[in-house]
Amino acid sequence: MPDNALRELLLPAIDAAGRPGKAAESALRDAIRSGRLPAHTRLPSSRDLAAQLGLARGTVMAFYAQLVAEGYLFAERGSGTRVAPLADTSETPAAPPPSAPSWRYDLKPGLPALGAFPRAEWLAAERDALNSLPDNGLGYPDPAGLHELRVELASYLGRVRALPTTPDDVVITSGAAEALSLLSTVLHQRGARRIAVEDPSHLGQADLLASHGLEPVGVPVDEDGIDIGQLTDPGCGSVLVTAAHQFPLGMALHPSRRRALLSWAERTGGLVIEDDYDAEHRYDRPALGAIRALDPARVAYLGSVSKVLIPALRIGWLVLPPDLREAVVRTKHWHDLGCAPLPQAALARMLRSGGYDRHLRRTRRLYRQRRDALLDALATALPGWRPVGIAAGLHVVVRLPDGTDDTEVHRALAARGIHAPALSGYAHSAAGRPFPGLVLGYAASSPDRLRAAVAEMAEVTGR
Known part of the structure; x- marks a missing residue:
């Protein structure tokens, strides 16, 4: 985007506010939600934007990080900070589309922490294998x-x-x-x-x-x-x-x-x-x-x-x-x-x-931390939702209050870009629906992302 475009977008909100950092964060969030900043738009560096807005660089870094955690922005090494694709909220879809959408929070079960894959160790093992075969x-x-x-x-x-x-x-x-x-x-x-x-x-x-x-x-x-x-x-x-x-x-x-x-x-x-x-x-x-x-x-x-x-x-x-x-x-x-x-x-x-065992020990600690972050966030923001099956694995089932339609909850969350599959979607018959629930994978999301997802889930469901 042009160097001064974001400055012109944010300055009016900053000038009218007593807390310029929070005002800039809110204005940037609103611009992304409204579509004024399209998906994949590259934003200025924190240093450049701080200079343009007259803010401390730490302030800009803080609200960039907050919007990354909430899913409005994403940061990639070598590509800077960009606007994340958001789900279409104009209407509630009947179900997630068949092609893989760009979820703001993807809590589908079954994925490990892809970023934790031991790339260097795997490359060394492949080189050794190729030399030895x-x-x-x-x-x-x-x-x-x-x-x-x-x-x-x-x-x-x-x-x-x-x-x-x-x-x-x-x-x-x-x-x-x-x-x-x-x-x-x-x-x-x-x-x-x-x-x-x-x-x-x-x-x-x-x-x-x-x-x-x-x-x-x-x-x-x-x-x-x-x-x-x-x-x-x-x-x-x-x-x-x-x-x-x-x-x-x-x-x-x-x-x-x-x-x-x-x-x-x-x-x-x-x-x-x-x-x-x-x-x-x-x-x-x-x-x-x-x-x-x-x-x-x-x-x-x-x-x-x-x-x-x-x-x-x-x-x-x-x-x-x-x-x-x-x-x-x-x-x-x-x-x-x-x-x-x-x-x-x-x-x-x-x-x-022993590299496989070492990786397993590392990720077991990582996943326990992520599971605990999810459980703590649920207990705080959604105390009426009861986690089930938490002692092992990469996901938990959250039991919703009796009488809840978990498919409707799933759809409402999907409309906000949160992928939280309904438990009823795994049933083969009525006997396979023991209670309304959501199946939430936690291994592929950081604790901050999990907490932000739960906070938004509470906002969507009004809990």
Whole structure:
């Protein structure tokens, strides 16, 4: 923007106010809200604007920082401070648009702190991997995955998840999504047409299963996890569970339910698919061993690095019963000839060197701080909203007062650029709506951003 344009915009408000810093902050906020400052407009540096307005540089830095925290501005190294895109508030949309919008506050669950990814350590591991791989390691890979990564993962899962595993049990995949796709394909080839899923649960997974010819059948969840007594559909020969940290409600599967689940599998010849999506992230409870450790012949286990490192790496794994492994590897071969060896080799080095564990310890502390900031903000600004499932994971469910329409709350927040998914949006049936709620991810947002989001949520809902 022209050097003096922002000065002309802000000076009238400053001249008329007793607190020029607050007046400038308010005027700048109003200009962004009204559209007079379009999205991505570059603002002057704090030094330049301070000189133009006759203010202390610290004052300008303070209100820039406040507007960044509120989502009106964003700052990027080398690009200066710019106006952030805001959601259209002219009308309340029926639902968020299908393409990824630019949310002012994105509290969707499932994302780790992308900025915490150990870039230098990963680059060093990739350089070492590239230097160490023999020439024949640069050809088409083993579709089951790089052997050295399968060795390290078997060791890691045994140590961290109490899961006795050999490298031959493991198949490397392009994320957990491909792991579930490969397994679904094999099950469909063997005649499966329906699969039991927790209700509520991840609807993206349900859509993935349906796209591979498996109809998801919801089984209700209560405070002890999935109710196996209601798994009565004889056409369901497999069941997908998030036993360590149910998604989205957050409870761990009770020991009696674990036994009931394995008894069902033994009695029916069924398969348990254990999605261990974020079991490493726990704060107020001890680690729980994986179900597969109790019955490796009837449990397929899947995981990925998406919640510990970043989703962009697209590295996941399946630990399979012997009667499924060959078919899954064959399907993987025809699907993409195997995952790229170089990222696999880099991950193997991070596991072997302890870098993966060190990163996990760092982020566990970080996420606990962010969780606590969110809980404190909710307790202060929205005391009638009760957090549920807070002991582990990267998100919390907030129980809204009885009688609240969580879809309407979601829509009202979306209209202000706040992405806070409704709990009812994860239900497969009426039984999957235990109470009105919101599912709030906190791992990808700083404490200041979380506090600012909650303050605005209180303003929107009038609480």
